Amino acid sequence: MTTGRVIKNYNGFYYVDVGEPQLVECRRRGKIKEKILVGDELEIQLLGDDKGVIEQVLPRRTMLRRPAIANIDQLFVIMAAQSPDPSQFLMDKMLMTCEYGGIHPSLCINKCDLNRPRAEELKAFYETCGYAVYLVSARENCGIDTLRALLPGKVTAFAGPSGVGKSSLLSQLLHRDDLSVGAVSAKIRRGRHTTRHSEIMKVEDHTYVVDTPGFSALDFDHLEARDILALLPDMAPYGGRCRFSSCLHRTEPGCLVKEAVQEGKIQPERYETYCKIVDSIQERKRYV
Ligand code: GDP
Numbered sequence: 001m002t003t004g005r006v007i008k009n010y011n012g013f014y015y016v017d018v019g020e021p022q023l024v025e026c027r028r029r030g031k032i033k034e035k036i037l038v039g040d041e042l043e044i045q046l047l048g049d050d051k052g053v054i055e056q057v058l059p060r061r062t063m064l065r066r067p068a069i070a071n072i073d074q075l076f077v078i079m080a081a082q083s084p085d086p087s088q089f090l091m092d093k094m095l096m097t098c099e100y101g102g103i104h105p106s107l108c109i110n111k112c113d114l115n116r117p118r119a120e121e122l123k124a125f126y127e128t129c130g131y132a133v134y135l136v137s138a139r140e141n142c143g144i145d146t147l148r149a150l151l152p153g154k155v156t157a158f159a160g161p162s163g164v165g166k167s168s169l170l171s172q173l174l175h176r177d178d179l180s181v182g183a184v185s186a187k188i189r190r191g192r193h194t195t196r197h198s199e200i201m202k203v204e205d206h207t208y209v210v211d212t213p214g215f216s217a218l219d220f221d222h223l224e225a226r227d228i229l230a231l232l233p234d235m236a237p238y239g240g241r242c243r244f245s246s247c248l249h250r251t252e253p254g255c256l257v258k259e260a261v262q263e264g265k266i267q268p269e270r271y272e273t274y275c276k277i278v279d280s281i282q283e284r285k286r287y288v
């Protein structure tokens, strides 16, 4: 039996990296009922050098749902310091979407050349909230080496709204001037499949980078209001000890979350994000 990782998934075949230059084209055995995702670690039975059958899907450590990618070790949410101008609400929602997938993300602010003061401000803010923050400029090749040093031995995903410079950053990071990552995923997207495909790029043994076309902030409206606090790691520790165990930390008396906001232990902007999302969930419930 050989173990490997699914790198891509095309036409019902899974292409598995087993540590050889050649990917192994695998099909699934009928007995395997679960969905197999890009990033999944598998046990396969080799049939010759480059063909195989999937025997087992190994337990997943993390799972991002949209796009569906298993076993991401670290994820960078990329934002621009300017153009597009960063919205903290969007940034919070992107970060929360990762937490929902079981991944504690880091933040990468690109285009620092355009607005250094704003970038520094965001860095200070999000570091206080418990995220690692990296300031880079793909244009000026600044901060890229620091980011690259974090890749070895891991599966690293990059997510961000379009226009923030994700393709530029990935090309710099991977030293591949010829590779427009955005172009690659666009081509896959335009293909026969209507679902969006992600492909993991192998940088070297045990080191992978994955672009996440179609990653966008979750629509939290379909979650329960009581599950939102857990997605904000800086606020979550204050939950669960309020006077009412059902406290949603809005207008209830004896709320330790609101107390922490007043004492400056929770940033008011983060509490604002929390309130907007919870209120929107409550609003929806009122109409169904
Ligand atoms: P993507 O949509 O996130 O993949 O963004 P692209 O990599 O296509 O970049 C969008 C635009 O931002 C392009 O015009 C890039 O030249 C520009 N851009 C990317 N990185 C930087 C940067 O660090 N500084 C500045 N000033 N512009 C950048």
Ligand code: ZN
Pocket: 242, 247, 248, 249, 250, 252, 254, 255, 256, 257, 258
């Ligand atoms: Zn409370």
